[in-house]
Amino acid sequence: MPHLRTWSCLAIAISALLLPGAARAQWEPESPPAPTDYGVPSEAAPAEQAAPAEDPAYLPPPPTEAQDAPLTPPPPDSSSLRTVPQPPLTENGAAPAALRPPPPPESRGPLLDGRPRQGPFLSGPGSLTFLMHHALLGAAGGLFTQGFANDFSFDRGSREAMLAGTLIGAGLGFGAAAWWQFNNWVDRPMAYFGIPHSLVGGMFLGGFMHLLSDDRDVLAWSSFVGAELGAWLTATVGGGQMPLNHGLMVTSGAGWGLAYSALLLAIVHFSGTDVRGKTWTNTLLIAPGIGAGALALATMQYNPTAGQILRADLFGGGVGAVVLLVSGLVLGGFDQPTPYVLSFLGSVGAITTVSLLWEESVDRTAITSSSRKKPYKNVWW
Numbered sequence: 278m279p280h281l282r283t284w285s286c287l288a289i290a291i292s293a294l295l296l297p298g299a300a301r302a303q304w305e306p307e308s309p310p311a312p313t314d315y316g317v318p319s320e321a322a323p324a325e326q327a328a329p330a331e332d333p334a335y336l337p338p339p340p341t342e343a344q345d346a347p348l349t350p351p352p353p354d355s356s357s358l359r360t361v362p363q364p365p366l367t368e369n370g371a372a373p374a375a376l377r378p379p380p381p382p383e384s385r386g387p388l389l390d391g392r393p394r395q396g397p398f399l400s401g402p403g404s405l406t407f408l409m410h411h412a413l414l415g416a417a418g419g420l421f422t423q424g425f426a427n428d429f430s431f432d433r434g435s436r437e438a439m440l441a442g443t444l445i446g447a448g449l450g451f452g453a454a455a456w457w458q459f460n461n462w463v464d465r466p467m468a469y470f471g472i473p474h475s476l477v478g479g480m481f482l483g484g485f486m487h488l489l490s491d492d493r494d495v496l497a498w499s500s501f502v503g504a505e506l507g508a509w510l511t512a513t514v515g516g517g518q519m520p521l522n523h524g525l526m527v528t529s530g531a532g533w534g535l536a537y538s539a540l541l542l543a544i545v546h547f548s549g550t551d552v553r554g555k556t557w558t559n560t561l562l563i564a565p566g567i568g569a570g571a572l573a574l575a576t577m578q579y580n581p582t583a584g585q586i587l588r589a590d591l592f593g594g595g596v597g598a599v600v601l602l603v604s605g606l607v608l609g610g611f612d613q614p615t616p617y618v619l620s621f622l623g624s625v626g627a628i629t630t631v632s633l634l635w636e637e638s639v640d641r642t643a644i645t646s647s648s649r650k651k652p653y654k655n656v657w658w
Contacts, residue, residue, distance in 0.1 A: 401458070401517065403468030408454045410472055414508060415450025418501035419443045425497040462517040470524035471511040477531045477565045478507020484562025487555070514573075522583045523576045527569050529590050534568020535561060536597070536624075543617040585632060592631045597624030 419442030427435035482503025483496055490496070515523065538560050546552040601620035605611040 401463040403463040403465040403517075404458045406465070406468035407458050407463045407471065407512070408451060410468065410475070411454035411508065412447050412451040414475060414504060415446035415448070416443045417446070418450075418504070419446025422494070422497045422501055425493045457512065458517075461512075463512075464518050466521045466524045467512060467515055467517055467519040470515075470519070470528060471508045473528050473531070474511045474569065475504040475508035477569050478510070479504030480562045481566025482506070484559045484566075487559050487562070522581060522586060525583050525586045526576055526579075526581065527573045529586055530572030530575075531565040531569035532590070533593070534564040534566070534571075536594075537568075537621065538564035540597075540617045540621045544614045544621070547612055547614045547617070581632070585635070588635065589628045589632050593624045593628040596627035597621070600624075 420439055423438040423442035424435075427438055429435070429439075479500040480503070483500035486495055486499035511519070511524075515527075542552055542557060542560060597620045600623035601611075601616050604616040604619045608615055611617075
């Protein structure tokens with residue numbers, strides 16, 4: 278029992294020592310947390326400022342800066358996120374002249390077909406050539422029609438008829454051309470190509486009428502009418518602004534019609550079939566008109582450049598002439614069809630080759646193997 282009493286006293290003493298401290302820790306009020314400075318003045322600031330400044334133990338708190346406080350970013354502006362391309366500026370701050378829009382064209386005087394009137398007759402740079410062509414064509418038509426009608430006699434009546442025909446034809450040609458060019462723009466290609474086209478038209482209609490009649494008056498009038506038709510078809514169908522390449526194409530068609538018809542007649546003639554003189558004449562007169570008409574229709578679909586047409590003409594004519602000369606010399610004469618056949622085939626092959634396989638025909642955009650485009654394109658359309 279004395280041991281039990283001893284342990285009980287010891288437990289009571291330990292409890293007496295521990296319980297007051299635990300109770301004191303349980304009921305002690307919690308101290309408020311220290312104020313955090315985020316740039317907003319706290320309530321303890323007036324108390325700290327109220328402390329006497331003369332107290333040597335007083336240390337003022339460090340000054341707070343508003344820049345240290347976290348700031349809320351402003352909402353993004355949708356317009357500021359877009360970038361507008363600006364032209365590069367020069368040293369003085371102005372845009373370069375290459376990037377400035379071109380000034381609007383100045384219209385000087387009245388317009389004709391969308392272009393300002395110019396030239397000696399205020400109708401384009403080809404007006405003078407156009408007027409002179411039609412005036413001389415009318416004069417030639419009046420002279421030859423009246424001359425063939427009077428057998429080119431030098432009596433007074435024949436001379437009066439030829440003089441009257443020349444003057445009347447020139448006046449009518451000049452008047453019609455002056456009226457047309459005053460109401461339509463006349464450029465140089467149309468004025469220049471109208472001259473060979475009128476010749477081709479006169480040859481075609483004269484040769485065609487020669488198939489039907491041998492009368493000189495009929496042939497003279499048909500040739501004159503054909504020449505006028507060729508000139509006026511060039512002016513009306515081709516237009517005053519006819520492109521240069523179209524005029525070259527039609528004229529080249531007339532030349533190749535004449536050359537190939539002569540080669541074909543030579544092949545037939547030297548193959549054993551006699552070709553009469555009238556057949557030669559009519560064929561050589563009609564063939565240029567057929568060639569010119571065919572290529573005039575072709576201009577509605579094909580549009581080669583002037584360089585391509587001239588290159589085809591030079592290569593075709595040069596190769597054909599060289600092959601004809603060499604083959605005739607090698608074979609011992611031109612009284613056989615072989616030189617003409619070789620010349621015909623060589624000319625056609627040269628024209629086809631330079632027209633389709635020349636360097637300008639290469640499509641430089643189709644250089645990858647994965648592309649489905651062909652490495653060459655046909656430049657004629």
